[in-house]
Amino acid sequence: MRIGIYGYGNLGKGVELAARMYEDIELVGIFTRRDPSSVKPLTDARVYAAERLSEFKGEIDCLIVCGGSATDLPVITPMLARDFNLIDSFDTHKNIPTHFERVDAAAKAGGTLALISAGWDPGLFSLARLYAASILPNGKDYTFWGRGVSQGHSDAIRRIAGVVDARQYTVPIEEALCAVRAGENPELTTGQKHKRECYVVAEAGADLDRIATEIKTMPNYFADYETTVHFVSLDTLRREHSGMPHGGSVIRGGVTGLAGENRHTVEFSLKLDSNPEFTASVLVASARAVVRMRAEGRCGAISMFDIPPAMLSPMSREELLKKML
Amino acid sequence: MRIGIYGYGNLGKGVELAARMYEDIELVGIFTRRDPSSVKPLTDARVYAAERLSEFKGEIDCLIVCGGSATDLPVITPMLARDFNLIDSFDTHKNIPTHFERVDAAAKAGGTLALISAGWDPGLFSLARLYAASILPNGKDYTFWGRGVSQGHSDAIRRIAGVVDARQYTVPIEEALCAVRAGENPELTTGQKHKRECYVVAEAGADLDRIATEIKTMPNYFADYETTVHFVSLDTLRREHSGMPHGGSVIRGGVTGLAGENRHTVEFSLKLDSNPEFTASVLVASARAVVRMRAEGRCGAISMFDIPPAMLSPMSREELLKKML
Structure with missing residues (x-):
């Protein structure tokens, strides 16, 4: 199976690395909208100008x-x-x-198959929500994110006057997580589920109190x-905050029985050292499915x-039945 | 969608209750190999002799x-x-x-579609293993069961002379679970992953030490x-051990990166008050898929x-994209 990478940021680098993990996958090349000679791949992958695609x-x-x-991506x-x-x-859920x-x-016009919104959220977390909701219709869903770096929140801090750089971690609140895991199905506002930890580099002589207040009241x-x-x-x-860890949990608590007397909790959790590398691994595994489904005639x-x-x-069907089921 | 139940034990009862949770599912009847007049359903479901199927x-x-x-089931x-x-x-994995x-x-001879080995293990746990292994090929899988009642182990205790009744709980060992969750990918024997708690009713005057020894050395x-x-x-x-709770966790720890430097942990966990009712809920949700796939022409x-x-x-595709993805 031959894959190509279009766009070479953190995610593209993750795909480049993930492609090496499988014997059945060959990376044809990286296509970039920058000057290809300025792009240094992590491996011996070839780099082409996007126009040559x-x-x-x-x-x-x-x-x-x-x-x-x-x-x-919309374009x-x-x-x-x-x-x-x-x-x-x-990953803009509402769009x-x-x-x-x-x-x-x-894709229908071109006779191709296009998988959108793959990764872990949307992606694996969506699957966890779907399986759990289909099986336990009488229940309630919770998604907790983190502990992980939020790029959007880090960027928001960087826009404050006097800030040189910043990193924001989204952190699930332990008490809320425990209550949900215990099947209590609590009502939780977004602020009762997560807290935010900010690591900020300020300009020399900047008013730290003012910066902290601007962050906390944004x-x-x-x-x-x-x-x-x-x-x-x-x-x-x-040194300490250059990684891109992330993760989280999708939890559904639901009931069954004659009078809803039996409680069940279904949880899917991720703890990721590298958000882009894990996301890339999901995309590469999905490429296998796209190629197979297209071969069966599916398009759109x-x-x-x-x-x-x-x-x-x-794995073949025989291996899957024997080893995985 | 019209479903039927063949066999009316704990699982059949769970299916009877699960069928009520969905507006698109109608229970046609329960088919039993016992005298139908001796079977008292939990709801107003009709009961028929199996020969009438x-x-x-x-x-x-x-x-x-x-x-x-x-x-x-093999027959x-x-x-x-x-x-x-x-x-x-x-659920006999090796067969x-x-x-x-x-x-x-x-099924191919009859032009029907037959889903085998549905439930949570095999079933949801198998899916968790498959998704995680496909995404993180460089990794290691762990399955922990419990805390939950094992019917097979309870039966084994009941066969000991002097035992009136017994209930055995399979319990994951917390230290092993923590090491796996921490991404340490330890080597664990089966006895390092689980311990066993037995609640035993002995005949009056029975030799309790002998019974305990017979259990522990079995x-x-x-x-x-x-x-x-x-x-x-x-x-x-x-009073305290008549329930059928179960659950467990499937955990995969894997690495990505240029030199496998980034660790990721994927976990799927269940905590179930009623093993048969939850299993039944999986079967009923799966019935929807079987009917739809058969309608698309699939058989076997x-x-x-x-x-x-x-x-x-x-949900419709539109609802799924809007609410679940």
Whole structure:
């Protein structure tokens, strides 16, 4: 199976590394909108200018599109879907139906198969919600994120005057998590589920109290949360907070029985050292499914909800029945 | 969607209750090999003699076969698959490939679709293993069961002379679970993962030391485990140990990165007040998928690995994209 990478940021690098983990996957090349000679891959992968992609039609079985959800993917996924089977990780939840429709139209016109919104949320977390809700209709869902770095919240802090750099961790509140795991199905506001830890590098002589107050009172981002602000040196930030860990839990508590007397808790959790590398691994496993489903004649847009799980695995049906079931 | 229940033990009762949770599911009847007048359903469901099942061909969209894996299902699932779409919960892991083949032949001959080995293990746990292994090929799997009642181990204790009744709980060892969750990927023997708690009612005047020793030294069942034996009264056993709780965790620790430097832990966990009721809920949600896949022309045997997750849900594609992805 031959894959290509379109866009070479953190996610693209993760795909490059993930592709090496499988014997049945070959990386044809990395396609970049920058000057290809300025791009240094982590491996011996070849790098091409994005304009040359059309030369590879028929030589790439599935393209992994690694771009941002805000302005990048809404444009490039439908464009590329006319010529290539592809996967993206579009993650603006409220715009998924619109994105799906646009990609579906393009893929149907091109006779390709396009998997959108793959990864872990949306992706594996969505699957966990779907399985649990289908099995326990009388219940309630909870999603906790973290402990992990939120790029959006880190960026919001960086925009404050006097801030050199910053890193924000979203942290689930232990008491809330315990109550949900115990099957208590509590009502929780968003601020009762998560707290926010900020590591901030300030300019020399900046008013730290003012910066801390601006962070803690920022609407939407921090005002509704228990927020702690730690001022650190640039060295410390780089040494201790340069990773991109993330994770979280999807938990559903539900009841069965003649009068709902039996409680059940279903939990799916992730603890990830590298958010982009794990997401990339999901995309690469999904490429196998896209190629197989296209070979069966499917075209248009799909989500991970449409993939028979067996299609993700390199194992044969016989091996799966013997070793995994 | 019209379902039928074949076999009315604890699992059949669970299916009867689960069927009431969905508006799109109608229970046609319970089919029993006992005298139907001796069977008292929990709801107003109709009870028929098993021999009358053939009268319902064309009136049942999916039959839920509730029997034991040792001698029951290997015979009745292939027999019933000639006439009905069906689901069973065959759980003797090592015999799954053979069972699959037999059911597949029968279902293909009859033009039906048969889902075997549905439930939570095999079933949801198998899915958790498959997703995690497909995404993190460089890793290691762990399955912990419990805290929960093991029928097989309880039965083994009951066979000891002087024992009136018994209940055995399989309990995961906390230290092992923590090491696995921490991503340490330890090597663990089966006895390092689980311990066994036994609640035993002895005959008046029985030699309790002898019974405890016979339990703790029983090969395969107890000898390799840390086993505790508590002697209790029949009243206590009935009052405090009559439930059928179970659960467990499937955990995979794996690495990504240029040199495997980033660790990831994927965990799927269940805490169930009633093992048979939860299993039944999985079977009923799966019936929806069986009927839909048959309508698309699929026949033969399948496992939960073959079901696109969207097929399990009562929601439309539009709702799924909007609410669940």
